[in-house]
Amino acid sequence: MKDKIVLITGATGGIGKQTALTLAKMGAQVIVTGRSASSGQEAVAEIKQLSGNSKVDLLLADVSKQAEIKDLAGQVKEKYARLDVLINNAGLAASKRQLTEDGVEANFAVNVLAPFLLTHLLVDSLKSSQSARVITLMGGEVPSILEMDNLQAERRFDGLNSYSQAKLAMLVVMYEFAQRLQGSTITVNVCYPGQASTTMTRSVTPEMLPQAMRWIFPVFKWMTRPDNGKSAAKASHSSVYLASAAEVEGVTGKYFNSNCQEAAMPKVVFDVETRQHLWRQVHQLTSLSNGQTTA
Ligand SMILES: NC(=O)c1ccc[n+]([C@@H]2O[C@H](COP(=O)([O-])OP(=O)(O)OC[C@H]3O[C@@H](n4cnc5c(N)ncnc54)[C@H](OP(=O)(O)O)[C@@H]3O)[C@@H](O)[C@H]2O)c1
Helix, strand or coil: CCCCEEEECCCCCHHHHHHHHHHHHCCCEEEEEECCHHHHHHHHHHHHHHHCCCCEEEEECCCCCHHHHHHHHHHHHHHCCCCCEEEECCCCCCCCCCECCCCCEHHHHHHHHHHHHHHHHCHHHHHCCCCEEEEEECCCCCCCCCCHHHCCCCCCCCHHHHHHHHHHHHHHHHHHHHHHCCCCCEEEEEECCCCCCCHHHHCCCHHHCCHHHHHHHHHHHHHCCCCCCHHHHHHCHHHHHHHHCHHHCCCCCCEECCCCCEECCCHHHHCHHHHHHHHHHHHHHCCCCCCCCCC
8 A cells, every 4th residue: 555645534533543544554645534633633643653654644524514525625636646545434323313504414414425525526636546446334234225205314214224224325326426437547336344333333322223123222332332443443344455455456336345245235226217316416415517427
């Protein structure tokens, strides 16, 4: 990874931080992003110290806010000649339906619109790389059905199911992105990290689980007890693999599991009508004109 420039969203903690640390150890120049300056500076200092790599930078952006995503992309274009790897790692599992400052349901904003918009805005930087990789992180459950009439939980908010629906919508959007970038030097893939003890999983409440599953909450709590980043380090394997492995060079439009193996995607991903519909939606919600993102 020497001489590669890598941007990871939400890399000041959790799985993203462990991904940043491993890639820094491999010699990459790593741009770490997060919302908080203080935890960001702390994380960057720790990554530099543990990796022995001084090329670790911090850029601040709350990816639930489109203005901050635009600002982040602007800073990347201004400061770096190119981008070799973009890891859309930051995610959200909201405990209730809430709208962002852009008026979008928060799960949909962070898990779908943010990876789409940031990737879109950085396409030129990625094209400046001889071979660029875009990686986005999936959630745990992969539902087989995408509720197209409930994308922003307008009809019903359903805890972790709503998060899983947003992640599935992201998978569809990223697959479409990969198709549109065929023939370019950019590959677009999605990976599942596996379960880890992080701020996200430690914030899950019993009410976020389906009613019939709530009895297992104590087990879930036990599985996500603080472990000093051990499970997050394990969960960073699939992102690190997609960012660095020679055997996935040129591989695009695929989904990888936590063992870094290609895995099947639900049928809905291959439904052209659904993809076109979602593609139009994400353009509208980010005020981009449709068709702007192509190879
Ligand atoms: N943990 C799991 O078991 C698990 C399982 C399946 C999938 N995933 C997926 O893996 C990814 C990483 O998960 P994680 O558990 O490490 O998440 P996490 O605990 O929420 O990650 C914390 C990091 O994300 C940043 N962050 C949170 N919200 C942000 C926002 N709105 N804008 C910018 N940065 C933000 C935090 O920065 P600040 O500290 O500055 O806020 C921090 O750097 C997510 O996409 C998640 O959906 C996780």
